[in-house]
Structures are given as C-alpha cells and as structure tokens.
Amino acid sequence: MTGPDPVTATGLLRRAAAWRGGGALVLLAAVALFPLVFTNALVTTIGVDTLIFVAAAAAWNIFSGYSGYISLGHAVFFGSGAYTVGIAARDWQLTGNSVFALLPLAAVVAAVVAVPFGLVALRVRRHTFVVVTIAVFFIFQLMAFNFSFTGGTTGVSSPFLAWNPGTYNDPFYYLALAIGVGTVGLSWLIRGSRFGLQLRAIRDDEDRARGLGVRTMRVKLAAFVISAFVTGLLGGLWFYFISQVLPQSGFDPQFDLSVALIAFFGGLGTVSGPVLGALVLIPAQQYLTEQFTNDYLSQIVLGSLFLGVILLLPRGVIPTSSEKITSWRARRSGRLAAAGAAGGAAAGAAGREDPR
Amino acid sequence: MGRQIYEAVVDGILVGGVYGLMAVGLTLIFGVLDIINIAQGILVILGAYLSYALSVHLHIDLFLGLLLTVPAMFVIGVAIYWAFMRPLRGRERTSMSLLASYAVAIIIEGILYWIFSPNYVQLNAWYVISSVRVFGFYLPYIYLFGFALAVALVVVLYMILYRTRFGRSVRATMQDQTASRLIGIDVNRVAAVTFGIGVAVTAVGGMVYGATSGGFNPNSGYDLISRLLAIIILGGLGSIGGALAAAVFMITLESLVSIWSPNWAIVVFYAALVLVLTVRPSGLFGRQGVRLQ
Numbered sequence: 001m002t003g004p005d006p007v008t009a010t011g012l013l014r015r016a017a018a019w020r021g022g023g024a025l026v027l028l029a030a031v032a033l034f035p036l037v038f039t040n041a042l043v044t045t046i047g048v049d050t051l052i053f054v055a056a057a058a059a060w061n062i063f064s065g066y067s068g069y070i071s072l073g074h075a076v077f078f079g080s081g082a083y084t085v086g087i088a089a090r091d092w093q094l095t096g097n098s099v100f101a102l103l104p105l106a107a108v109v110a111a112v113v114a115v116p117f118g119l120v121a122l123r124v125r126r127h128t129f130v131v132v133t134i135a136v137f138f139i140f141q142l143m144a145f146n147f148s149f150t151g152g153t154t155g156v157s158s159p160f161l162a163w164n165p166g167t168y169n170d171p172f173y174y175l176a177l178a179i180g181v182g183t184v185g186l187s188w189l190i191r192g193s194r195f196g197l198q199l200r201a202i203r204d205d206e207d208r209a210r211g212l213g214v215r216t217m218r219v220k221l222a223a224f225v226i227s228a229f230v231t232g233l234l235g236g237l238w239f240y241f242i243s244q245v246l247p248q249s250g251f252d253p254q255f256d257l258s259v260a261l262i263a264f265f266g267g268l269g270t271v272s273g274p275v276l277g278a279l280v281l282i283p284a285q286q287y288l289t290e291q292f293t294n295d296y297l298s299q300i301v302l303g304s305l306f307l308g309v310i311l312l313l314p315r316g317v318i319p320t321s322s323e324k325i326t327s328w329r330a331r332r333s334g335r336l337a338a339a340g341a342a343g344g345a346a347a348g349a350a351g352r353e354d355p356r
Numbered sequence: 357m358g359r360q361i362y363e364a365v366v367d368g369i370l371v372g373g374v375y376g377l378m379a380v381g382l383t384l385i386f387g388v389l390d391i392i393n394i395a396q397g398i399l400v401i402l403g404a405y406l407s408y409a410l411s412v413h414l415h416i417d418l419f420l421g422l423l424l425t426v427p428a429m430f431v432i433g434v435a436i437y438w439a440f441m442r443p444l445r446g447r448e449r450t451s452m453s454l455l456a457s458y459a460v461a462i463i464i465e466g467i468l469y470w471i472f473s474p475n476y477v478q479l480n481a482w483y484v485i486s487s488v489r490v491f492g493f494y495l496p497y498i499y500l501f502g503f504a505l506a507v508a509l510v511v512v513l514y515m516i517l518y519r520t521r522f523g524r525s526v527r528a529t530m531q532d533q534t535a536s537r538l539i540g541i542d543v544n545r546v547a548a549v550t551f552g553i554g555v556a557v558t559a560v561g562g563m564v565y566g567a568t569s570g571g572f573n574p575n576s577g578y579d580l581i582s583r584l585l586a587i588i589i590l591g592g593l594g595s596i597g598g599a600l601a602a603a604v605f606m607i608t609l610e611s612l613v614s615i616w617s618p619n620w621a622i623v624v625f626y627a628a629l630v631l632v633l634t635v636r637p638s639g640l641f642g643r644q645g646v647r648l649q
Contacts, residue, residue, distance in 0.1 A: 070451045070454070072454075120630055120633070120634050123633070123634065123637050124633055124637045126450060127386070127392050127450065127454075127589075127593060128589055128593065128633070128637070128638075128639075130392070130451075130454060131392075131585045131586065131589045132589070132629070132630060132633060134582060134585060135582070135585075135586055135626040135629050135630055136626070136630065138582055138622070138626050139623055139626045139627060139630070142619075142620075142622055142623045142626075143623065145619070146619045146620060146623070253578065257455075257458060260455065261455060264451075264452075264455060268448065294470070295469075296466045296467075296469040296470040297466070297470065299462060299463075299465065299466035299469070300462075300463050300466035300467060300470070302462065303459045303460070303461075303462035303463035303466060304459075304463060306455070306458075306459040306462070307440060307456060307459040307460065307463070310444075310452055310455055310456045310459065311440065311443055311444075311456070314444065314445070314446065314448065314452060315446070315448070
C-alpha cells in the first residue's frame with residue numbers, strides 16, 4: 001500500500017472494517033429474526049433453501065474462489081452427504097430426532113470421497129479440471145442409479161419427523177443458519193491466513209507458487225476436502241428437509257451450476273460475495289418459478305438473468321462496487337490533498353486487491 | 357459372443373464417426389478461442405429439431421434439409437459469438453465463457469421445451485427404417501450414410517484448415533493470438549467464423565443423432581455435451597485428430613461394455629476418461645504443457 005498518507009489509509013481501512021463488521025451483525029440479526037416475523041411455511045421454506053445455498057456457495061468459494069480451480073462437481077459431496085444419512089438411518093433404523101446425530105457422518109463421508117477425487121482431478125488444470133469434475137459427477141449419479149444399496153431410481157426416504165407442522169421449518173432454518181455462519185467465518189479466517197494466501201498464490205500463478213515453496217497439491221487438496229466437508233454436511237441437512245433423495249436430485253447438475261453462479265454473481269474469491277449472491281439469486285429464482293406458471297418461460301428468464309449478470313458484472317457485485325467506491329474515495333481525498341497523481345496511485349493500489 | 361463383439365465394434369465406429377464430427381467442432385472452437393462451448397450439446401438437439409420441423413411440416417428430405425439447417429446453425433453460431441462470447445474479457449474469461457455458454461444452453465433448452473414439449477420425437481425417412489446387410493448383420497442405412505457424411509465433412513474441414521488462406525489464419529490464431537494480430541490477421545473475424553463452423557457441424561450431427569438415437573427431447577443435450585466434453589479432453593484439447601480418435605475409441609468402448617450391461621456402459625465411459633487423465637494429464641494426443649495457465 002503506497003498511499004499518499006499512511007495514517008489516513010489505515011484509518012480508512014479500519015473504518016471500512018468497522019462498517020463491514022457492523023453490517024454483518026445487522027444482517028445476521030435480521031436473518032435470525034426472519035422466521036419469527038414471517039411464519040408462513042412457504043416463505044420459511046425459501047429461507048431454508050437460501051441459507052443452504054449461502055453455506056454451499058461459501059464452501060464452494062473456499063476451494064474454487066480462492067484457488068481458481070472451478071469445480072462443477074460439488075454435487076458429488078452434496079449427494080454423498082444426503083445418501084450417507086439416508087442409508088445410515090435406514091440400515092441402523094434410527095427414528096425421530098436421533099437422526100440429526102448422523103449429520104457429522106455425512107460431512108466425514110463427503111470429505112473422505114474428496115480425497116481420491118481430488119488426487120485425480122487436481123492433477124489437471126483449468127478446462128480439463130472442470131470437465132473431470134463433471135465426469136466424476138456423472139459417475140456418482142450413475143452409481144446412485146445403478147447400485148442396489150442406494151435404492152436405484154426410487155432413492156432413499158428419510159425417517160418421519162413428528163414435529164409441529166407450524167414450526168416444522170424452524171429447526172432446519174437455524175441449523176442451516178449456524179452452518180452458514182460457521183462456513184462464512186471459516187472462509188474469512190482462511191482468506192486472511194497463510195493457507196489462504198497460498199491458495200490465492202496458486203490461483204495467480206501455480207508454477208511460480210510452487211517455485212516459491214508452496215506445496216501446491218497438499219494445499220489444493222486441503223481446500224478441496226474442507227469444501228467437501230461442509231457441502232456433505234449441507235447435503236445431509238437438505239435430505240432431512242426434503243425427506244427424500246433421488247439420484248437426479250441428490251446429484252443434481254443444477255446444484256453445481258447454482259453454487260458457481262452465486263459465487264460469480266457476488267464475486268469470486270471474496271468472503272461476502274457468495275452470501276450476497278445467494279441472498280439475491282435464490283429468492284429471485286423461487287419468485288420467478290412461482291410467478292411464471294410456465295416452467296419453460298421461467299427457465300428462459302433465469303438463463304437470461306444469468307447471462308446479463310455475466311456480461312454486465314463480469315467480476316461480480318462485490319469486487320465491481322468496491323472498486324467503484326475505492327476509486328471514488330481516492331479521487332475525493334486526492335482532490336482534498338490537491339495531489340491528483342498520488343490519489344490516482346492510491347486508487348490503483350486499492351483497486352488492485354485481486355490483480356487480474 | 358464373438359459376433360456380438362464384432363457388431364459392437366462396427367456400431368461403435370459408425371456412431372463414433374458422427375460423434376467425432378461434433379467433437380471436432382467443439383475442439384476447434386476451443387483451439388482458436390480458448391473457450392469451451394457448453395451449449396454444443398443443446399445446439400446438436402436444436403439442429404435435430406430443425407431437421408424434424410423441416411421434414412414433418414415441409415416434407416423436406418433429412419439430407420436435403422441440411423442445405424438449410426447447416427447455414428442456419430452457422431448464423432446462430434456467429435450470433436452467439438458476437439453477442440455473448442466476444443464481450444468476455446480479462447483473466448476469468450475462460451471460466452466466464454463456460455458459464456455464459458451454459459446460460460445460453462439453458463435458454464435454448466427452455467425455448468425448445470416451450471415449442472416442442474418434452475415428448476420424445478424421432479427423425480424418420482426410408483433410410484432410417486430399412487436396413488442393409490453389412491458384414492453379416494443388418495444395419496439401418498442411416499448409420500452408413502451418416503458416417504459417410506461425417507467423414508466427408510471432416511475431410512472438408514481438414515482441407516479448409518490446411519489448404520486455404522483462411523485455414524492458415526485459423527491455425528496461426530490457434531498457435532499465438534498476439535502474433536497473429538501483429539501480422540495482420542483479423543482475429544475477431546477468424547474467431548467468429550470458427551465459432552460459426554464449430555456450431556454449423558451440429559446441424560449434421562443433430563440430424564444423424566435424431567435419426568439413430570431412438571428418440572430425443574430437449575433434455576438429451578446434457579447427455580451429449582458430457583460425452584463430447586469427455587471425448588475432446590481425452591483426445592487432447594484443441595487436437596482435431598485426437599478428437600476423432602477419442603470419439604471412435606470411447607463410443608466403441610461404450611458399445612462393447614453395453615453387451616455386458618447397458619447401465620454400466622456410460623460409467624465405464626467416464627471412468628476411462630478419469631483413468632487416462634491420471635496417467636496422461638494432457639489427454640491422449642494433447643501437447644504437454646500447452647496453455648496450462
């Protein structure tokens with residue numbers, strides 16, 4: 001950071017951090033109070049979906065956003081988590097609330113699946129990596145169709161939960177919220193850590209990062225496994241929420257696409273981007289689906305929206321707007337200090353948070 | 357058993373040739389533009405539906421109809437390039453292009469569902485119904501005609517790429533975009549025309565697919581694109597010969613495994629891709645170390 005006045009620059013940063021922390025707390029309070037205000041089950045269902053995607057996109061971002069390896073195979077972990085709890089509850093004959101004790105198992109199984117998956121897929125880069133994740137995704141979906149222990153095309157159903165239908169969604173809502181907050185916190189910790197810096201070094205130039213002593217395979221695999229762990233946990237939760245998993249819903253290509261689009265919309269590799277993306281896109285998608293009774297029309301509108309986002313906000317909402325704000329601030333402070341050139345340099349340095 | 361294997365191999369080669377043509381379009385687009393066109397699968401289905409509409413409503417023969425659908429798909433390809441691919445810039449261009457073309461695929465899929473409904477349809481003509489005895493067993497004529505047309509078109513593409521001035525500028529752009537620009541090649545035009553050609557071949561692929569697959573609907577695009585992606589990665593991205601060889605290899609492998617179990621055939625298809633990549637990360641015919649980052 002080579003600003004004109006280091007004291008002012010630190011002050012600006014500190015103020016921005018305070019704003020950000022305050023904003024996060026207000027948002028958290030609003031989200032926590034949401035089911036108390038809107039008790040309609042249709043609305044809270046959208047709330048649970050949204051929170052699951054907040055956490056899923058944040059988890060995806062920990063791997064793909066920071067390392068630059070775009071995975072379109074995270075549904076493998078989501079589906080593995082869902083099937084794990086489904087099969088375990090069925091075979092061990094668990095009922096009632098005891099089934100929730102299985103959620104950590106879902107996460108562990110997904111993380112274990114991620115190890116061989118990552119060891120194979122992370123050997124290749126860029127497009128090839130994307131296609132390998134798609135291929136592994138299809139292998140898992142087809143296995144779910146073809147094996148007998150997964151129930152084939154009929155899938156697995158969850159044990160019945162004898163809860164009050166009026167507040168049925170609330171436990172799911174708060175569990176998803178807890179996982180979401182935990183994941184975003186983890187994402188924030190990782191981004192600032194040595195591990196996060198190593199990941200971002202890999203994104204910027206993997207060969208150079210390795211040359212400088214980053215153990216690239218180990219770092220990439222660790223991020224992949226962490227990301228899978230959270231996604232598997234969410235898959236388990238989602239399974240109880242939907243109360244059934246089918247091969248095409250557990251291993252859903254739309255899930256892969258959705259988490260990627262959410263993260264891209266908010267801003268790839270940022271902490272808050274995936275949160276913002278999920279909070280905007282999932283309710284919008286649900287609204288569109290309800291609005292257009294014609295399914296195909298809503299699909300067309302959704303696709304057009306995604307295209308619009310990609311073309312108009314290619315770097316995502318958070319990076320684009322933060323760039324605008326920092327350049328505006330720098331211009332203002334530059335005018336005040338009557339040092340236009342230095343201000344321009346500060347804007348350049350501040351706006352260059354993530355060089356592209 | 358021996359007879360079944362023999363049939364599966366002949367079938368794999370004939371169908372593989374058509375997949376090869378579609379995969380060449382995809383790998384050509386990648387080679388020139390560094391873009392993977394996820395919409396290729398649904399564009400094949402669009403091509404099939406165009407042939408379907410022409411043959412059902414206007415009673416135009418499937419092969420004659422190609423004279424209309426190929427230019428139409430070319431124009432659609434150029435339009436997609438100009439509207440959605442050309443504006444993408446910057447370091448995330450590659451991944452953005454994946455998502456943008458995925459979005460294009462979703463839109464086309466929605467439109468096709470809207471117009472044609474999810475009901476399965478099939479292309480029909482005398483050469484789809486009647487069979488000919490080849491090497492001791494019966495095959496519908498369309499397999500032979502489709503294979504012959506695919507081979508002819510691959511030869512034409514090869515001639516364009518290696519014997520014309522335009523082809524030379526395409527190959528130059530594949531090697532080094534900046535240098536091509538410096539020696540006066542209009543890279544934007546080359547890219548647009550290449551994208552158009554890559555999409556135009558889907559009209560042919562779609563027609564043959566629609567006649568041989570035993571029914572298709574807009575959802576079939578996913579199945580196609582995942583196979584095509586596996587094929588071009590296995591062949592080595594940007595390698596035309598590799599795409600052809602990988603297409604024949606993969607489709608033959610699939611039809612061989614389906615003698616034993618049709619359900620597991622497609623799993624073997626993807627597992628083969630993953631296995632090959634663990635041994636050779638650049639694919640069977642890819643150049644090592646090219647365009648890694």
